[in-house]
Amino acid sequence: MGSGPTRNRTRIQHVSLVPDPDNRRQFQRVRVDAAVRLYSDREMWASTLVDIALKGALVERPREWQGEVGKTQRLELRVNPLVIVSANARVAHVGENFIGFCFQRMDLASFMSLKRLRELYLGDPELLNRELAALDR
Numbered sequence: 001m002g003s004g005p006t007r008n009r010t011r012i013q014h015v016s017l018v019p020d021p022d023n024r025r026q027f028q029r030v031r032v033d034a035a036v037r038l039y040s041d042r043e044m045w046a047s048t049l050v051d052i053a054l055k056g057a058l059v060e061r062p063r064e065w066q067g068e069v070g071k072t073q074r075l076e077l078r079v080n081p082l083v084i085v086s087a088n089a090r091v092a093h094v095g096e097n098f099i100g101f102c103f104q105r106m107d108l109a110s111f112m113s114l115k116r117l118r119e120l121y122l123g124d125p126e127l128l129n130r131e132l133a134a135l136d137r
Contacts, residue, residue, distance in 0.1 A: 028053060029052065029053045029058070030051060030053070030117070032079060032117065032121070033048075033049070034049040034052075035047075035049075035077075035078045036048060036049050036076065036077055036078070037075070037076040037078075038059070038062070038067070038099075039073060039075075040066075040067065040071075043066070045062040045064065046062065047065075047099075048060045050098060052077070052085075052114070052117070054114065054115075054118065055102060055103060056089065056092065056100065056102040057075060057077065057089070057101050057103070058098055058100050059075075059098065060098060060099075061094070061096070061097055061099045065099070067091050067099065068091060069091050069094055070090065071091050072088055072089065073091065073101070074086070074088055079113075079117065083116075084110070084113065085106065085110045085114050086107065087103045087104070087105065087106035087110060088103075088104045088105040089101035089102060089103050089104055090104055
């Protein structure tokens with residue numbers, strides 16, 4: 001088409017917002033293409049984000065990853081060069097192919113980036129407001 005600059009586009013997949021009686025999650029997850037870096041005290045692993053919520057993230061498990069449930073690691077989620085969410089997160093569960101993290105601490109800029117992503121891709125401001133209110137509980 002034109003010879004203008006190309007734009008870095010983020011692909012998003014929405015997770016169904018239809019209530020599932022077997023799903024007890026309070027926070028809706030959104031699938032976002034993002035590179036992930038996991039940091040322990042001594043190592044770093046590259047991975048890919050599966051989905052993200054206000055409370056945590058699910059990432060693909062790197063083959064050589066050596067973490068444990070309950071341990072804290074640093075996550076750096078790179079949605080694009082301008083949108084980076086960085087957080088300390090506790091390993092909540094580990095599967096053969098995936099690791100679930102629960103966010104413990106993140107700086108204000110990262111929280112605002114996460115909130116903005118959720119606003120853009122949930123498409124329901126009231127749902128986001130309910131999730132934000134639930135963070136205080």
